Amino acid sequence: MKEKLKLLRMLFVLMVCLLLSSVAFAQDQAAPSLQIDKTLLKNGGVIKVTGKVPAGQQVYLEVWAADKGVRASMFDSKKDPKTGVVPYVFYQTYDMPAYYKIFVPVDKADKIAELKKAGKKWSYSEAIKELGAEAAYNVPAKMKTDRYKATLMASVIGSRGKLLEPMDDKENKKRSMQLVKARFREIDKVLGAEVTVSPDGAFSADIKIREGLAPGKYNIVAVTDNKVKSAPAVFENSISFPMLYLKTAGTSQNILWPFLICLVISIFGVLMGAGGGFILNPILVSLFPLPHTVVAGTVTPTVLFSQGSGIYNYSKIKFINWKLGIAIGCSMLLGAFIGPKLTELITLDQFKFAFGWILLVLAGLMYWQTTAGYLAKNKKEQAILKEFKKRAEEAAKAKQ
Incomplete structure (x- = not known):
């Protein structure tokens, strides 16, 4: 009888232990609560986030533009350290959120500073691992990413190359992280230390949505370090004229500034026999948050407007040599076909480096041609300048 009682006591203690452990496990697995103080922003602002997680757990916030996706691409031309082979693979997705950022606890701010x-x-990928935020990286990992085996010949004929087999989930996640960096470039745009967590599990954060981001719905999800997620909190970012959303760039822009800049550039560009694109291109890349591929593509058709009016006015004063112009135009037609594909294969830094050197060489050449020594030796150029002045005066008199 005593042995039976002893056995019953042991079973009772075991059941109590199992019950307590299951309760503790359930508490650890409880979904975080999450609230926001507002659901509407006007061209950016601050969202106050509060919530609670089980005591002792870290919490991360994943924030992204829910209904605005943009294109992101990356060209892998780095030699594989294991095989020594350069892959020459082009990765591309159209599902990258126009805004994406993970917010980590404030005590990790020093680590972010170190990463910078x-x-x-x-x-x-190393930054996410270093900050312990791997559990919070979810949305870009699910993007559909295509990859192409790129070749120079494929670019020449207007192709990205041979479409390769789809990647598995692990490889897709790895490449998605590289695409996130390629798209947003700066650490501060994808990582921030804003989450304050109390010992009892209560947390808060001020999520700053900067001006010029995409309009539409944004989601905020709280994730604990054991990968338990909250239900998403949704807010909307709205914009109004003169702010316009640039779909291909994934940003909003006050259209008045580019308008005024282009007005000035077109005047000087046409004076030099150009549309002004070579001036406008570096200015847009430097002053506005636009990808260099979008800038290059956008500037090309805008040049038609200044070139069209320039052609009309130059033809009236008979300054156009049509035979030479058509011959040059044919070669430019071929180059313009190849250029857009090559633009996809270079980074912003490579783009700036190449463009900068081209402008420096052209500037040096033009300056040299204005020196007294050059003009004295070049009688033909002096004659052309005199003829230019004569025709300009005749055209001015004809208008009077």
Whole structure:
């Protein structure tokens, strides 16, 4: 009888232990609560986020534009350290959120500052791992990403190359992190230390949505370090004229500034026999948050407007040599077909480097041609300048 009682006591203690452990496990797996103080922003602002997680757990916030996706691409031309082979693979997705950022606890701010010291060589995957935020990285990992085996000949004929087999989930996640860096470029745009967590599990964060981001719905999800997620909190970012959403760039822009800049550039561009694109291109890349591929593509058709009016006015004063113009135009037609594909294969830094050197060489050449020594030796150029002045005066008199 005593043995039976002893056995019953042991079973009772075991059941109590199992019950307590299951309760503790359920508490650990409880979904975080999440609230926001507002559901509407006007061209950016601050969203106050509050909530609670089980005591002792870390919490991360994943924030993204829910209904605005943009194109992101990356060309892998780095030699594989294991095989020594350069892959030459082009990765592309059209599902990248126009805005994406993970917010980590404030005590990890020093780690973010340390990561910034790597400069342009920082790695998004290493940053996520270093901050312990792997559980919060979810949305871009599910993007559909295509990859192409790129070749120079494929670019020449207007192709990205041979479409390769789809990647598995692990590889897709790895490449998505590289695409996030390629798209947003700066650590501050994808990572921030804003979450304050109390010992009892209560947390808060001020999520700043900067001006010029995409309009539409945004989602905020709280994720604990054991991968338990909250239900998404939704808010909307609205914009109004003169702000316009640029779909291909994934940003909003006050259209008045580009308008005024282009007005000035077109005047000087046509004076030099150009549409002004070579001036407008670096200015847009430097002053506005636009991808270099979008800038290059946007500037090309805008040049038609200044070139069209310039052609009309130059033809009236008979300054156009049509035979030479058509011959040059044919070669430019071929180059313009190849250029857009090559633009996809270079980074913003490579684009700026090449464009900068081209402008420096052209500037040096034009300056040299204005020196007294050059003009004295070049009698033909002096004659052309005199003829130019004569025709301009005749055209001015004809208008009077």
